[in-house]
Amino acid sequence: MDLLLLKTLVGLFSAAAAAILISKLRGKRLNLPPGPFTLPLVGCWLQIGNNFDHHHLVNYAKKFGQLFLLRMGQRNMAVISSPELAREVLLKQGKEFGSRSRSIVFDIFTGKGQDMVFAEYGDHWRKMRRIVSVPFFTNRAAVPSGVGGGGGEGGGGSEEEPAAAEEGVVLRRRLELMVYNNVYKIMFDKRFESEEDPLFVKLKRVNGERSKLGQSREYNFGDFVPILRPFLRGYLKTCREVARRRFNLYKDSFIHNRKSVGASRKGMVEKNNDLKCGIDHFLEAQKNGEINEDNVLLLVENMNVAAIETTVWALEWAIAELINNPKTQAKLRAEIDTILGPKNQVTEPDTHKLPYLQAVIKETLRLRMIVPCLVPHMNLHQAKLGGYDIPAECRIYVNAWWLANDPTHWKKPEEFRPERFLEEESNVEAHGNNIKYIPFGVGRRNCPGMLNAMAVLGITLGSLVQNFELLPPPGQSKIDTAENNGQFATRMLNHATIVLKPRYV
Numbered sequence: 001m002d003l004l005l006l007k008t009l010v011g012l013f014s015a016a017a018a019a020i021l022i023s024k025l026r027g028k029r030l031n032l033p034p035g036p037f038t039l040p041l042v043g044c045w046l047q048i049g050n051n052f053d054h055h056h057l058v059n060y061a062k063k064f065g066q067l068f069l070l071r072m073g074q075r076n077m078a079v080i081s082s083p084e085l086a087r088e089v090l091l092k093q094g095k096e097f098g099s100r101s102r103s104i105v106f107d108i109f110t111g112k113g114q115d116m117v118f119a120e121y122g123d124h125w126r127k128m129r130r131i132v133s134v135p136f137f138t139n140r141a142a143v144p145s146g147v148g149g150g151g152g153e154g155g156g157g158s159e160e161e162p163a164a165a166e167e168g169v170v171l172r173r174r175l176e177l178m179v180y181n182n183v184y185k186i187m188f189d190k191r192f193e194s195e196e197d198p199l200f201v202k203l204k205r206v207n208g209e210r211s212k213l214g215q216s217r218e219y220n221f222g223d224f225v226p227i228l229r230p231f232l233r234g235y236l237k238t239c240r241e242v243a244r245r246r247f248n249l250y251k252d253s254f255i256h257n258r259k260s261v262g263a264s265r266k267g268m269v270e271k272n273n274d275l276k277c278g279i280d281h282f283l284e285a286q287k288n289g290e291i292n293e294d295n296v297l298l299l300v301e302n303m304n305v306a307a308i309e310t311t312v313w314a315l316e317w318a319i320a321e322l323i324n325n326p327k328t329q330a331k332l333r334a335e336i337d338t339i340l341g342p343k344n345q346v347t348e349p350d351t352h353k354l355p356y357l358q359a360v361i362k363e364t365l366r367l368r369m370i371v372p373c374l375v376p377h378m379n380l381h382q383a384k385l386g387g388y389d390i391p392a393e394c395r396i397y398v399n400a401w402w403l404a405n406d407p408t409h410w411k412k413p414e415e416f417r418p419e420r421f422l423e424e425e426s427n428v429e430a431h432g433n434n435i436k437y438i439p440f441g442v443g444r445r446n447c448p449g450m451l452n453a454m455a456v457l458g459i460t461l462g463s464l465v466q467n468f469e470l471l472p473p474p475g476q477s478k479i480d481t482a483e484n485n486g487q488f489a490t491r492m493l494n495h496a497t498i499v500l501k502p503r504y505v
């Protein structure tokens, strides 16, 4: 037998024996949460496979309890399905469980946690979070036009586009342009003119590639079982290549441009401390030595994912629900006409005067929670939870979707019924004042973009419903709401085409 092969087999055998020994010793010392039967090296991965989206996790919780442990190869994953345990993880022990678990793929996209979303809990994260939050707090109402053609803040007339009123438009494409324009205005004081803008096309392409590679569950096997990693070499090479192309695009087409604008405005900036957009704040922090150039790029990377995809997918779900529930759509339109008066275009401050609009948004984020298990948390050190020991560096899934869809806590949760937020759940807000409803998380690692997201959702949905009848495309009675559940997010599987029939011609 070839010496190298012999050495490899001996190595694998020793690793397996060591893993069995360590797991036996650990198992004796630790009082681990219940979970499926595990095997050395692979844990319960062979039984569970990739089927652990929020729906499957509910089924496992029914079998193993509100806190259970999946040992997926080398990764421990604790799954939480009760409000009490969620409160413990996110609030009472928020510091202990305030880090993030990464994967071999996310190590590539986030520079091993040198970004903000996947940073360990600590000084670096605190600094990055402060720097990123400023522009999104101060510019939260910067919502540009665009979804239905020109017009008001979020939608507008479609006289230029008779096709939208007959054959329909591909919803996701329209929403992407609008949401990119919102985020790029805040970040770079930049606006893309149309879906065909070459820079927009390039940007969307690389971000789309990153999203596909990151959301896929295809790489789990190599992440869970390190000896299988050689089979992921091609995948990881593609990830590195995409990361490189994205960073170059951000640098060459946005950051450098903004640096030169900054240089020409230097005197003014120093005198007035008048930093204009997000990147000015990031570059200022770099200049002060708070963060380095890589951190700046990684903040831009984070915003391209956290701020854009989530908002597009939430809008897409909300519009699909309004089309599939025409009575809700009509009721919302009547509220807008009555409170604002016909043709008075919805603005951001108006959205707070429209309780049914707010209820529609909340109900969408309840039933179609975009980040259903939050961004997985992690405990750096061994911890205690619900009377069990949680091993260090355990990936923690809080099944926030189940907390918001558990029939013990919600009346007929499977129904899309915004009225619940005006009736029996009228005290429940999106910012997490009730742990059973946390679409933006709660506690230290909650979403810093919540106000911006709620503003964009309010203006866009308000303007669309005010100006158009939203309908399924010809020959279809409903929008297909099949789900695509990725590593972190739930979005619509198929790109919906919708008809925008103008109310005022």
Ligand code: HEM
Pocket: 116, 117, 118, 129, 132, 136, 302, 303, 306, 307, 308, 310, 311, 314, 370, 371, 374, 375, 376, 377, 439, 440, 441, 442, 444, 445, 446, 447, 448, 449, 450, 452, 453
């Ligand atoms: C984190 C939801 C929009 C930036 C999160 C988390 C959720 C979430 C569930 C994880 C909370 C946790 O792990 O405890 C959403 C939804 C959005 C949205 C549903 C839209 C509908 C935005 C926007 C921004 C943003 C517009 C722009 C600033 C972030 C960042 C984090 C985050 C940076 C990581 C926070 C940290 O790790 O400390 N978001 N988000 N999100 N979100 Fe959002």
